[in-house]
Amino acid sequence: MAQRAEERKIRAPRFPRLPRLLHAAFVYGLLILASLFILLPVGWMLTAALKPDTAPVFTFPPEWFPTEHWNWQTFREALVEERFIRYTANSAFLVIMNVVGVVLSSSLIAFPFARLRFRGKNVLFTFLIATMLLPAPVLLIPQFLLFYRIGWYGTYYPLWVPAFAGNAFFIFLMRQYMRSIPIELDEAARVDGAGYWTIYWRIIMPLCVPVLTVAAVFQFMWTWNDFFGPLIYLDDPEKFTVALALATMVQRVGTEWNEVMAANLIVMLPVLIVYFFAQDKLIGGIANVGLKG
Amino acid sequence: MSIPSQRLGRPPEVPAPTSRSRAAAKEERVAYLFLLPWFAGLFFFLAIPLVYSLYISMTDKRLISRGRENFIGLDNYVYMFTQDGFFYHSLYITMKWIVLSTPLFLTGGLLISLLLNQKYFGMNVFRTILYIPAVVSGVAVAVLWLQLLNPELGAVNYVLTTLGVDNPPYWLEDPKWAMPAVVLMGLWGVGGTAIIYLAGLQNIPPHLYEAATIDGAGAWGKFRCVTLPMLSPTIFFLVLNAVIDALLIFGPLFVLTAGGTGGVGGPDNSLLFYMLYLYRVAFVQGFMGYGTALAWILTIIGVLMVFVMMKLERRFVFYESED
Numbered sequence: 001m002a003q004r005a006e007e008r009k010i011r012a013p014r015f016p017r018l019p020r021l022l023h024a025a026f027v028y029g030l031l032i033l034a035s036l037f038i039l040l041p042v043g044w045m046l047t048a049a050l051k052p053d054t055a056p057v058f059t060f061p062p063e064w065f066p067t068e069h070w071n072w073q074t075f076r077e078a079l080v081e082e083r084f085i086r087y088t089a090n091s092a093f094l095v096i097m098n099v100v101g102v103v104l105s106s107s108l109i110a111f112p113f114a115r116l117r118f119r120g121k122n123v124l125f126t127f128l129i130a131t132m133l134l135p136a137p138v139l140l141i142p143q144f145l146l147f148y149r150i151g152w153y154g155t156y157y158p159l160w161v162p163a164f165a166g167n168a169f170f171i172f173l174m175r176q177y178m179r180s181i182p183i184e185l186d187e188a189a190r191v192d193g194a195g196y197w198t199i200y201w202r203i204i205m206p207l208c209v210p211v212l213t214v215a216a217v218f219q220f221m222w223t224w225n226d227f228f229g230p231l232i233y234l235d236d237p238e239k240f241t242v243a244l245a246l247a248t249m250v251q252r253v254g255t256e257w258n259e260v261m262a263a264n265l266i267v268m269l270p271v272l273i274v275y276f277f278a279q280d281k282l283i284g285g286i287a288n289v290g291l292k293g
Numbered sequence: 294m295s296i297p298s299q300r301l302g303r304p305p306e307v308p309a310p311t312s313r314s315r316a317a318a319k320e321e322r323v324a325y326l327f328l329l330p331w332f333a334g335l336f337f338f339l340a341i342p343l344v345y346s347l348y349i350s351m352t353d354k355r356l357i358s359r360g361r362e363n364f365i366g367l368d369n370y371v372y373m374f375t376q377d378g379f380f381y382h383s384l385y386i387t388m389k390w391i392v393l394s395t396p397l398f399l400t401g402g403l404l405i406s407l408l409l410n411q412k413y414f415g416m417n418v419f420r421t422i423l424y425i426p427a428v429v430s431g432v433a434v435a436v437l438w439l440q441l442l443n444p445e446l447g448a449v450n451y452v453l454t455t456l457g458v459d460n461p462p463y464w465l466e467d468p469k470w471a472m473p474a475v476v477l478m479g480l481w482g483v484g485g486t487a488i489i490y491l492a493g494l495q496n497i498p499p500h501l502y503e504a505a506t507i508d509g510a511g512a513w514g515k516f517r518c519v520t521l522p523m524l525s526p527t528i529f530f531l532v533l534n535a536v537i538d539a540l541l542i543f544g545p546l547f548v549l550t551a552g553g554t555g556g557v558g559g560p561d562n563s564l565l566f567y568m569l570y571l572y573r574v575a576f577v578q579g580f581m582g583y584g585t586a587l588a589w590i591l592t593i594i595g596v597l598m599v600f601v602m603m604k605l606e607r608r609f610v611f612y613e614s615e616d
Binding site: 024027028030031034035037038039040041042044045048058059060061062064105108109111112116117118119121124128131134135136137138139140141142143144145146162164165166171196200221224225227228231232242243246247250251257260261264267268271272275276279282 | 317320321323324325327328330331333334335337338339341342343345346349354404405408409411413419421422423424425426428429430431432433436437438439440441443445446447448451455481484541543544547548551552568571575576581584585588589591592595
């Protein structure tokens, strides 16, 4: 008994000593309040999206959850008339190019840093870290002007070609991960006559799936959510990405707000789905960055 | 006929390339082959733009120019510091945002993470919900909040009215309330900060709390003497991130202001963050040279701020491995 009491005392600190039940009520109460702060606006948005064109989209007092109207037609209008099906396809294309490009190139670049011996390795690696600190704005305008000059303005090229040159942050993550794989594997493969490419592609890559997934998920979210790039490089509405189309839709005078809200939900949905499935990897990845940053 | 000196200069015996060194040479060749995409990227997307950037920041380059740009030396920079009121204004707005929002987000995030760190049933459900705003696009969040903050029909003012506020603010339409409106929107995403805190909290070794308990520390004492110092590297990281984010924030503010009365920058330019001003100068007005100069000054400001914080880090941040 005494030991139990002792054990119970040794614990992470709680909020000021309240009886256990009160403490639980306090914690749950605050967390439910915070969750409502997140969920109510989302419910409000869904309610607005489900309104038919005839009903007032926003009412006073507000409706937090859909009760009266269930007009799924709005989503069809957002997808077809407002062409969000097209914008989703555009964004999906960019996501695929970016994810494939960044995962392939970053792992390719990380491989020699992690597993090969060559002169200048340390200097180059230090340089790689330094490029992570380089601020994007400085490169923004000159890159724009250069892409403009070679005729890439108004095309998708500026939005995915750079991905094939690797991402310093991912290269760093993958190099760390590859280093944790025993080098004996490479040596055994070499004895069996495997070349470096085979070692990279057949041995290292399959073992790196967890870190490759983290990179892919991050890149998916960045590309899907990217706004500045599409804003400055795309001029043809046919080519707009979801984020750009949404921002343009809001600015248009006389927009139907139920359709805006439906479009907004359509834009949020893919990211949320990926988030729910890749939660642990994503949060683990973020946490690691936070600790080692 | 042989020249002796030449024969002397030659090493006594040139070692025949062994299979070992040949393998090493091959390894090196392969390594550089693997690095090729990186080198190409560095050259085309980094080195060239960087040099070009330095050059155009010293020209009067326009987006649509009739002729070649003129080299004007440091005139852009001189103009920026001596005559450009908007430059100082946008800096002021950015700094105001950092001062207003950072303490709020960091405290809010800490509070949420402390709640999430309690060992109760269902904490991962709350974690999932609270992290939602951090994954969806800033543009989508801004579109939602644009309506939530609508003075007449927005939900925010409804809640305020129910709470007994007679004249709820006009938020994004009022220069005085535009910044608080964005802070409120930012608070919606505070779960992102909380997750990083949570990782920090879960890495605090339990024996420290045991020791504190034995020393007779209460909950507050443990928080102040164990949790906070152990979290200080996390807090430092978050502050650093908050400052860099503030210097770069663009998308949500573009959405919140571009359609409004004041255009990009909000009413009376009350939301003219640095990147918004840079965008306006370079891509709306078309002054590419001046915009690039603004970008260089932004970089210098960023580097200076990071440098100052790194200096302060030694004073305020505790690293366990140091002792």
